[in-house]
Amino acid sequence: PPVLRFDNVCKQYPGGHVALQDVSFSVDAGEMLFVTGHSGAGKSTLLRLIHLSERPNRGAVLFGERNLLKVRGSRVAMHRREVGVVYQDHRLLADRSVHDNVALPLVLRGMRRGEAGRRVRPVLERLGLGARGNALPGALSAGEQQRVGIARAVVAEPRLLVADEPTGNLDPTLAAEIMALFASLPEQGTSVLVASHDLGLVKRMRKRVLVLDHGQLADDIAPEDLADE
Ligand code: ADP
Numbered sequence: 001p002p003v004l005r006f007d008n009v010c011k012q013y014p015g016g017h018v019a020l021q022d023v024s025f026s027v028d029a030g031e032m033l034f035v036t037g038h039s040g041a042g043k044s045t046l047l048r049l050i051h052l053s054e055r056p057n058r059g060a061v062l063f064g065e066r067n068l069l070k071v072r073g074s075r076v077a078m079h080r081r082e083v084g085v086v087y088q089d090h091r092l093l094a095d096r097s098v099h100d101n102v103a104l105p106l107v108l109r110g111m112r113r114g115e116a117g118r119r120v121r122p123v124l125e126r127l128g129l130g131a132r133g134n135a136l137p138g139a140l141s142a143g144e145q146q147r148v149g150i151a152r153a154v155v156a157e158p159r160l161l162v163a164d165e166p167t168g169n170l171d172p173t174l175a176a177e178i179m180a181l182f183a184s185l186p187e188q189g190t191s192v193l194v195a196s197h198d199l200g201l202v203k204r205m206r207k208r209v210l211v212l213d214h215g216q217l218a219d220d221i222a223p224e225d226l227a228d229e
C-alpha cells in the first residue's frame with residue numbers, strides 16, 4: 001500500500017475558512033514530492049493533518065494501513081514517531097550541542113546515550129555536519145542549522161519526512177542545496193513531502209509536484225511533465 005493517502009479530504013477551520021477541499025492523492029514508499037501554492041493555499045494545513053496537529057472535517061488520511069481518524073490519545077505520540085518533521089525556523093535547542101539536538105528524538109524514545117550516539121554520528125556525516133557535533137546551534141550558519149533540523153527529523157528513520165517551507169529563511173543558493181539534500185533522502189527508503197511556495201525552485205528539482213490553489217488540488221505534475229525552463 002502507499003505510505004500516505006488522502007481520500008477526499010476537507011478541512012475547514014472554526015470560524016469558516018475552508019483550508020482544504022476534496023483533496024486526494026497518494027505517496028509511495030521512497031517517493032519524494034513537493035506541495036506548492038500561494039500563501040494560504042492550504043500547504044501547512046495538509047502537513048498538519050499528517051502529523052495530527054489538525055483533523056479533517058471530511059474524508060480520510062491513511063498512513064500505511066492506519067486511518068488517522070482513529071488515532072487518538074497516546075497513539076498520537078506513537079504515530080508522530082513515524083513522521084519526521086522539519087520546520088522553517090528549525091526549532092533547535094540553543095543550549096544543547098548539535099549532537100544532543102539530533103540525539104533528542106532517540107533519547108525521548110528511551111534509547112541509551114551510547115546507542116543514540118552511534119546512530120547520530122553517521123547521520124551527521126551524511127549531512128555534512130561530521131565536524132560540527134560539539135558546536136552549539138548559534139555558532140552555525142543558517143544552512144548548517146537547517147541541516148541539523150533535517151538530521152534530527154531523519155535520525156529515528158521515519159517512514160515519512162515532512163517539511164514546511166524548509167528554505168524560507170535561506171538565500172537561493174542555500175535553498176537549492178537544502179532541496180537537493182531532501183531529494184537525496186528517498187534513496188534511504190524514506191518518503192519525503194516538502195511544502196514550498198517557491199514554484200521556480202520546486203520545478204528545478206524535477207520531482208512530482210502537487211499544486212494547491214485555494215484549498216483545491218489544482219494539479220499533480222509528474223517529473224517528466226515539468227517543462228524545461
Ligand atoms: P499555506 O501553508 O499554503 O500558506 P495554510 O494551510 O496555512 O496555507 O492556510 C490555509 C487557509 O486556512 C488560509 O486561509 C489560512 O488563513 C487558514 N488557516 C490556517 N490555519 C488556520 C487556523 N488555525 N485557524 C483558522 N484559519 C486557519
Ligand code: ADP
Nearest residue numbers: 013017040044045047048051052053054087164
Ligand atoms: P504547525 O507547527 O502546526 O505547522 P504553525 O507554526 O504553522 O503550526 O502555526 C502556529 C499556529 O498558528 C497553529 O496552531 C496554526 O493552526 C495557527 N495558524 C496558522 N495560520 C493561521 C491563521 N491564518 N489563522 C489562525 N491561526 C493560524
